[in-house]
Amino acid sequence: MWRSLIGKKIIMAGTGLIWIGYLLVHMYGNLKVFAGEEAFNHYAESLRTLGEPMVGQGHALMLARIVLTLSLATHVWAAIVLTRAAQQARPTGYARFRQASGNYATITMRWGGLALGLFILYHLAHLTWNVPVLTGEYEPGNTFDKLVVGFNNPVNMVLYLLALVAVGLHLWHGGASFFQTMGWRTAANRQPIRFLTGALAVAIPVGFAVVPLAVATGLVA
Amino acid sequence: MKLHLRVWRQSSADDRGRFEDHELDGVSPDSSFLEMLDLLNEQLLEQRKMPVAFDHDCREGICGMCGLMIDGVAHGPVPGHTVCQLHMRHFKDGDRIVIEPWRVAAFPVVQDLVVDRGSFDRILQRGGFISFATGTAPEANSILIPKDRVDTAMDAATCIGCGACAAACPNGSATLFTAAKIGHLGHLPQGQPERYRRAIGMVEQMDAEGFGGCTNVGACTSVCPKEIGQDFISQMNRDYRRAVLGRTGD
Numbered sequence: 001m002w003r004s005l006i007g008k009k010i011i012m013a014g015t016g017l018i019w020i021g022y023l024l025v026h027m028y029g030n031l032k033v034f035a036g037e038e039a040f041n042h043y044a045e046s047l048r049t050l051g052e053p054m055v056g057q058g059h060a061l062m063l064a065r066i067v068l069t070l071s072l073a074t075h076v077w078a079a080i081v082l083t084r085a086a087q088q089a090r091p092t093g094y095a096r097f098r099q100a101s102g103n104y105a106t107i108t109m110r111w112g113g114l115a116l117g118l119f120i121l122y123h124l125a126h127l128t129w130n131v132p133v134l135t136g137e138y139e140p141g142n143t144f145d146k147l148v149v150g151f152n153n154p155v156n157m158v159l160y161l162l163a164l165v166a167v168g169l170h171l172w173h174g175g176a177s178f179f180q181t182m183g184w185r186t187a188a189n190r191q192p193i194r195f196l197t198g199a200l201a202v203a204i205p206v207g208f209a210v211v212p213l214a215v216a217t218g219l220v221a
Numbered sequence: 222m223k224l225h226l227r228v229w230r231q232s233s234a235d236d237r238g239r240f241e242d243h244e245l246d247g248v249s250p251d252s253s254f255l256e257m258l259d260l261l262n263e264q265l266l267e268q269r270k271m272p273v274a275f276d277h278d279c280r281e282g283i284c285g286m287c288g289l290m291i292d293g294v295a296h297g298p299v300p301g302h303t304v305c306q307l308h309m310r311h312f313k314d315g316d317r318i319v320i321e322p323w324r325v326a327a328f329p330v331v332q333d334l335v336v337d338r339g340s341f342d343r344i345l346q347r348g349g350f351i352s353f354a355t356g357t358a359p360e361a362n363s364i365l366i367p368k369d370r371v372d373t374a375m376d377a378a379t380c381i382g383c384g385a386c387a388a389a390c391p392n393g394s395a396t397l398f399t400a401a402k403i404g405h406l407g408h409l410p411q412g413q414p415e416r417y418r419r420a421i422g423m424v425e426q427m428d429a430e431g432f433g434g435c436t437n438v439g440a441c442t443s444v445c446p447k448e449i450g451q452d453f454i455s456q457m458n459r460d461y462r463r464a465v466l467g468r469t470g471d
């Protein structure tokens with residue numbers, strides 16, 4: 001499984017699915033800003049106390065971080081191996097080459113994925129590691145305030161929206177690709193899969209984008 | 222019609238190779254692409270130059286020998302056609318046409334436009350067969366197979382091993398070819414005994430030959446002269462996954 005290129009695609013599909021699941025949970029959490037400052041901060045706090053008293057404070061969160069980091073690392077590792085295999089498979093390029101198929105999402109999987117990886121680091125620096133240049137002046141311990149102040153910075157906001165476009169593109173191809181790689185796509189379910197994964201690739205970015213847009217329009221303040 | 226041809230010339234595997242430009246006049250729109258190349262070679266012979274080496278055999282779209290990259294598209298601009306079945310009426314008078322061999326490390330150039338597709342043969346040797354007791358031909362109806370299964374198997378069996386899929390793939394992957402071979406036998410009862418060993422063996426060989434990995438782009442199906450579908454790739458991925466995970470008990 002780890003050796004063959006198909007095996008690496010299966011690993012990418014599995015780790016990609018973990019991330020899709022995470023994004024859905026994350027999106028659900030973000031949308032709580034619309035429930036108001038108190039509800040949102042309560043939710044943020046409850047992430048730390050998740051599973052208590054059986055699970056220690058912050059342990060569930062730590063487990064999630066470990067799983068996500070390992071997943072992303074393996075996903076990127078497989079992406080690098082596949083990219084290198086592709087380069088080695090065609091050391092001499094064509095003088096003229098017209099790619100016979102594939103849309104913008106397909107051809108941006110590698111660079112778009114790299115952009116996503118860089119954004120994830122930036123995003124962590126902003127909201128997890130609380131790098132002061134990115135967070136700005138906010139009330140310590142108030143996650144809601146950190147979010148609103150953060151998105152009032154146009155740089156944070158624009159990068160966030162661009163990253164969401166990258167997520168949408170990555171999932172437009174990756175979603176359907178997931179079913180193909182797992183071998184679950186057939187002639188009969190091709191259209192439903194295209195529709196479902198296309199809807200997901202739109203719904204996730206939109207679900208995330210409404211939060212900064214609400215901040216920008218003063219709906220959430 | 223008159224054409225400006227830019228053709229890849231390479232005297233041997235060790236030669237670095239280069240493009241050569243030729244003007245060719247008097248091409249009939251009714252001739253095939255290969256007949257156009259024949260005409261070019263006659264002109265070259267008259268000029269006492271080496272003719273362009275290109276592969277071909279049946280010239281009726283069934284042997285898979287004639288693959289060429291024509292203006293950046295494997296087998297040229299008409300979908301579902303081999304080069305030998307491509308006619309010059311699809312080009313215009315005065316066209317500039319770039320002709321290159323397949324560019325895949327696992328298909329080394331032998332000379333000019335001729336490549337060695339031996340890697341495909343070695344993939345086939347790892348599983349493109351079934352075992353049965355030889356002897357007199359069995360009664361044709363002794364194994365009944367549902368019509369839709371036969372049709373699917375036949376769709377896969379139309380693969381002529383031309384290599385266009387790997388040539389057009391941005392990853393240089395031989396996935397469509399291998400999937401067609403696995404799908405052909407995998408849809409028939411006769412192919413079941415070796416089904417999972419076949420998937421592992423052929424996939425391993427595909428990697429060992431230095432082909433790239435599939436990222437579900439679909440360029441292969443677009444250029445495949447037999448229009449073999451992506452569903453066979455899905456099926457191969459499934460057989461392979463089950464085989465390596467030991468979940469082969471359907």
Ligand code: HEM
Pocket residue numbers: 009010012013015016017019020023072075076079106109110112113114116117118170171173174175177178179181182435436437
């Ligand atoms: C550093 C970040 C990332 C990089 C470099 C990256 C790169 C790639 C590449 C190169 C592929 C294979 C391309 C293909 O099948 O055409 C891929 C597939 C995929 N990625 Fe990512 N990716 C990244 C992050 C993510 C994230 C955050 C998610 C989830 C939201 C994700 C979900 C997927 C999915 C579902 C697939 C499809 C797997 C398949 O084809 O079976 N990726 N990624």
Ligand code: SF4
Pocket residue numbers: 379380381382383384385386387397398401441444445446447448449
């Ligand atoms: S799958 Fe199609 S393109 Fe590939 S070798 Fe077979 S016939 Fe040629």
Ligand code: FES
Pocket residue numbers: 276277278279280281282283284285286287288303304305306
């Ligand atoms: S020469 Fe046989 S397929 Fe073209």
